[in-house]
Amino acid sequence: MQPSMFNVRAPIDGSADVFLMNTFTDAQIIVSRDVVDLLDRIEDDLAPRTTEERAALELLTEHGFLVDSRHTERQALEQFFREVRDGADTLKVTVLTTLQCNFACGYCIQGDHGDYNKHAARMSPEMAERLAEWTEARIDALKPSKFVLTFFGGEPLLNLPVMYLLAERLHASCAARGVTMAISIITNGLLLTREVVERLNPHGLTGIKITLDGDRDTHNRMRPLRGGQGTFDKIIANVRQVAHLTKIAIGGNFDADSVDSYPALLDFLSEQDFADKLSRVTFKPVIRETQISGKGIIPLAVVGSDSKPLNGACMTSAGMGVSAACDSCNVVDEQMAFLREETKKHGFRTVDGVHMGPCEIHRSHAHTVGPDGSLYACPGFAGESRQAVGHIDGREDALRTQALRNFERLSAWKACQDCAFIPVCAGGCTVAAHNELGDMHAPNCHKTSFEAGVQALARDAAREYAAMA
Numbered sequence: 001m002q003p004s005m006f007n008v009r010a011p012i013d014g015s016a017d018v019f020l021m022n023t024f025t026d027a028q029i030i031v032s033r034d035v036v037d038l039l040d041r042i043e044d045d046l047a048p049r050t051t052e053e054r055a056a057l058e059l060l061t062e063h064g065f066l067v068d069s070r071h072t073e074r075q076a077l078e079q080f081f082r083e084v085r086d087g088a089d090t091l092k093v094t095v096l097t098t099l100q101c102n103f104a105c106g107y108c109i110q111g112d113h114g115d116y117n118k119h120a121a122r123m124s125p126e127m128a129e130r131l132a133e134w135t136e137a138r139i140d141a142l143k144p145s146k147f148v149l150t151f152f153g154g155e156p157l158l159n160l161p162v163m164y165l166l167a168e169r170l171h172a173s174c175a176a177r178g179v180t181m182a183i184s185i186i187t188n189g190l191l192l193t194r195e196v197v198e199r200l201n202p203h204g205l206t207g208i209k210i211t212l213d214g215d216r217d218t219h220n221r222m223r224p225l226r227g228g229q230g231t232f233d234k235i236i237a238n239v240r241q242v243a244h245l246t247k248i249a250i251g252g253n254f255d256a257d258s259v260d261s262y263p264a265l266l267d268f269l270s271e272q273d274f275a276d277k278l279s280r281v282t283f284k285p286v287i288r289e290t291q292i293s294g295k296g297i298i299p300l301a302v303v304g305s306d307s308k309p310l311n312g313a314c315m316t317s318a319g320m321g322v323s324a325a326c327d328s329c330n331v332v333d334e335q336m337a338f339l340r341e342e343t344k345k346h347g348f349r350t351v352d353g354v355h356m357g358p359c360e361i362h363r364s365h366a367h368t369v370g371p372d373g374s375l376y377a378c379p380g381f382a383g384e385s386r387q388a389v390g391h392i393d394g395r396e397d398a399l400r401t402q403a404l405r406n407f408e409r410l411s412a413w414k415a416c417q418d419c420a421f422i423p424v425c426a427g428g429c430t431v432a433a434h435n436e437l438g439d440m441h442a443p444n445c446h447k448t449s450f451e452a453g454v455q456a457l458a459r460d461a462a463r464e465y466a467a468m469a
């Protein structure tokens with residue numbers, strides 16, 4: 001027997017007890033220092049066991065803290081990633097209805113600048129019909145129990161006809177096949193209306209994610225309209241209109257200049273009459289092209305080539321390879337940990353900083369579809385045409401085939417050796433590695449963020465334990 005390589009631990013403040021977690025089995029327990037010592041010496045200590053020690057070892061084995069060998073554990077890890085890749089229970093399709101955007105964010109060269117919107121791609125109703133056919137064929141082939149459709153952009157609400165067409169047709173297709181359908185939308189919130197929600201609710205709308213980039217002043221500075229008008233008040237008014245009709249999640253993207261405004265945003269949100277309706281509040285870093293360390297604290301990473309954030313997919317909604325379509329990349333360590341704790345203190349649910357992956361790029365049955373029908377491995381690569389891995393019409397060309405092969409061999413975690421966070425990190429965000437390191441096959445490591453997450457879980461567990469005692 002030996003300790004699992006996926007054991008992590010954190011001290012419990014004001015106590016000799018220790019929080020133990022296994023990231024592979026997800027077991028979480030609070031144990032005495034004796035048990036931790038026993039775990040640490042298990043490999044060498046052949047002394048006869050007391051009854052208490054035997055009971056402790058049984059418990060540790062049962063929850064995966066003790067394993068037969070490193071070899072069998074590695075085999076189990078390989079099997080886990082195969083199951084993640086092939087998992088057929090859920091088919092997920094993220095659709096970029098358009099790359100157009102009605103915002104003119106200063107840090108984004110897309111959106112309502114110059115004549116960008118005139119030329120930005122937009123899905124046609126014909127393409128949406130073909131996408132619906134393609135999706136139905138995927139459902140028939142895979143036979144999932146659940147189909148998740150996410151609308152994304154650009155600003156997806158700028159192409160409502162395509163959203164309605166896909167939602168209505170695919171909901172009927174799923175109903176006919178006994179498949180549960182869930183719809184989510186990632187939007188800047190400016191065009192969100194009660195009508196949109198009421199129209200989509202019968203087709204399985206499960207939630208809407210809206211981006212607020214800081215408190216009112218900061219958001220208005222970061223995310224204005226072309227004429228410079230702020231958008232914060234209108235978005236909040238829209239949220240108020242629909243918060244009782246669907247789940248609203250708030251996302252925010254911070255950088256060195258805006259991070260300090262987030263506590264004020266949390267104060268504001270917690271005072272709103274819809275505060276208890278917010279399903280989740282999560283903040284993540286803006287990723288830029290060159291690593292800088294604003295105020296010495298935030299490592300900012302690349303967004304996309306040629307300063308083109310995601311080359312079309314909305315950098316703030318998508319989250320810069322830190323996709324809000326995925327929520328896996330909340331990884332800028334100290335600031336993330338600080339904002340997570342602040343968010344919890346304000347009474348909002350948020351991510352725990354540990355259960356972050358493996359993200360959808362590791363799943364064969366999660367697809368992102370651009371406005372022209374191109375297929376991408378994840379929302380973070382959408383719009384970067386040379387990263388397209390296929391097309392819904394099945395066309396093949398050398399570039400797409402090469403990109404597909406490149407994505408199929410993704411396994412950055414294999415370079416992570418014995419890291420205890422592999423099951424929940426999988427080597428980090430591939431988009432960030434691609435942009436920041438110039439190598440999508442390299443790990444993009446934010447281990448300290450995971451460690452901070454474990455400490456937060458320890459504090460929460462200790463609080464719960466104390467409340468029960």
Ligand code: SF4
Nearest residue numbers: 321359378380429430
């Ligand atoms: S690689 Fe994963 S975490 Fe990064 S943007 Fe894509 S889906 Fe999200």
Ligand code: SF4
Nearest residue numbers: 416419425427443445
């Ligand atoms: S990227 Fe870092 S935290 Fe993630 S599995 Fe690899 S070494 Fe661990």
